[in-house]
Amino acid sequence: MRRAGFVLAFAAAPLLAQNVPDEIIQRELAASQAYETLSHLTDDIGQRLSGSANAAAAVRFTTERFRAWGIDVRNERVAVPHWVRGREEASLPTQHNQKIVLTALGGSVATPAEGITADVVEVTSFDELKQLGAKLRGKIVFFNVPMDMELVRARRSFDAYSKAVVYRGAGASRAAEYGAVAALIRSVGSDSLRTPHTGAMRYDPKQPKIPAAAMAAEDAMLVHRLLARRERVRMHLALTPRLLPDVMSANVVAEIRGSEHPEEIVLVGAHLDSWDLGTGAIDDGSGVAMVMETMRLIKQMNLKPRRTIRAVLFMNEENGLNGGRQYWASHKHEKHVAAIETDAGAAAPTGFSTTLKADALAALQARTKPLAAVNADRFEVTPETGADTSFIVESGVPGFGLVPDPLHYFDYHHTPADTLDKIDPKELAQDSAAVAALAWILAN
């Protein structure tokens, strides 16, 4: 009965098709529920690292919420790694046992429980690593590569990130090749109050696995200063992470079937898992809230898209990408016409990245003018538009990525400080409006 009343209320003032994106945006700005969704994900559930009880709680919560909104939803099984952070202790016996603040990189192996103690050698590139070669045997290698803050200030934060993060991903195995016993990086981030930034690393199966951690910027600068003064720097390092057996988790997949071409799918996705240090508000709880808001708006406005709009809350973006991979393995036979991903925070929208080329983009832009209401009508052509949807986009499906203002994204990224207070509810609503309106336009 309540739903019938809802429909009638809208029937009294029918929406003209060309006005729908405007209406979606105005409705979202007036009565967004995105912040409330995000509050539950971050304040009540908290961190959602793959394999954790909290990640499972997030699957249940989002599934139940879609269902409560009357939206078809299912869980699609995904096996995920279950890496658990342990103790993280470091100090410099050569400097009065000065404490070093660091955090294990995701996937790192442990040191022996009692720790290791070794001399620290600093390098600033893989070339320098190679030159030192055999001198690295038995040493802790420190890759001292800060983010380029000029790029960050020019709002090219993601370029700055890409340049620095290669040492996080590959540093340990590259150092292990020369006999290093552990690898450290300077945290990849744009701010610090002694704040470590974690993130994934990969082992090269051809090399021995050595422990890997990120020092806070302050600690990286300290070790650099000591070595620059030609002091000997020995570090005691104890990391006790564990890789437990894989856990069966899930992507949460919700959809509103298309009225004319239900077989054509516009996918809108974000990732449900987070790192374990913070509560994953910017990365990527806010993206989850935007995707859910997209579905809620279209359902509650009783809109009927011509194509199917499918929301996917991917599991395990952070340390495996198993959700994105599994989704495509199961769904590549289906006809995807577009994939929108939102995984770049919730600052004020500036537009979208897209893989759409010249003519097709021009045709789309003729219909995306309503996005100007939230400053999201700018499209920048990029080769990649998101990690979870990369499998889809690489197969030729047009990709779109929401681009919130990136200036402060890496201040909080992968740190304990990625918490709800960093989110402006108005900006989150603007982002949600942009994603929902673009999804609607692409589906019609």
Added chain:
Amino acid sequence: MRRAGFVLAFAAAPLLAQNVPDEIIQRELAASQAYETLSHLTDDIGQRLSGSANAAAAVRFTTERFRAWGIDVRNERVAVPHWVRGREEASLPTQHNQKIVLTALGGSVATPAEGITADVVEVTSFDELKQLGAKLRGKIVFFNVPMDMELVRARRSFDAYSKAVVYRGAGASRAAEYGAVAALIRSVGSDSLRTPHTGAMRYDPKQPKIPAAAMAAEDAMLVHRLLARRERVRMHLALTPRLLPDVMSANVVAEIRGSEHPEEIVLVGAHLDSWDLGTGAIDDGSGVAMVMETMRLIKQMNLKPRRTIRAVLFMNEENGLNGGRQYWASHKHEKHVAAIETDAGAAAPTGFSTTLKADALAALQARTKPLAAVNADRFEVTPETGADTSFIVESGVPGFGLVPDPLHYFDYHHTPADTLDKIDPKELAQDSAAVAALAWILAN
């Protein structure tokens, strides 16, 4: 021989008395060693909490450095508390074991090793605490009083601090009066990346001692949001600090005797101890560096002050003030004519606070114009000019306190982020020049 040569070099270009403050300032700006002194204190020795091995190392290092500079120096024994931080763990079982970042307040007793679990009740004042009264029995009381950021932005940071910090000092005993089992505050600070700010608390001997800790601002905001949504918030809290037997430590006292009135003392002081989370760069390693620089300049310029200039590096300012108290107990029979303290960071100087009254201040200001070269010629009359010298100043001796720009002081104060990278060597040299020049002027 080298010292004789040094003296001769100066004899060739004798300083006119009225030019000395200018010369001190120019020499410090041209060839400061303050940053190098501070580097050793912070990078090599690190945290210097009273009673720690590192605090003892700081006593040795500063004593030896004065001696190497040819300055008379002695250690004056001071018994200090030896409080050692233990594990600090908190989580919310009512919110999926959401982690809470906090740090024990200095002097706090421990919880049982397995921790306690209790409901959290929020108050914003002692009045509200009193109103709740018996409802607080068995609860964890959370004093949610942020620093007033408008005051901070108006550069009245120390006023904002004073208003908020009363709950840190007295909150635990006030809550214990009503049967609370632990007390939490919101960290008293002006910035946070999930950053706890520690600091001293006092127990009222009439009340039971309950554990006390400071949550990071983010965690305080989280608990506030949950309670504002009328959720039940239970917290599991485990703190294992220990109060070990007192340790015999020392004030480091160095002096350059006056040529005409050696019995008249101009004291210049800072504190050698620090909190244990950071490395005490702004609080108060930089003050120590300024005081040492004052003595080095006067000695190496071969200046002969008319009065004695005495440097005191006080031990235990942070959690007891035993050094300041002990100094005055031993030296109150001596004639102190002024006490300069520097314990407010090392940002660019803005002037001095002083207890000097109208006429006396006007007379002094006729001679402090050279301080304008480092923007330190402004004097603000205040009732207090420093903690360690408060015993001296309360007895009627004129007090002076260096006032660096306070805007960012409480961003780092008592946090792990109080590290050398927060110091600008040029600003530290300006501060050192200001302190040295004022000491010289007061001694002549």
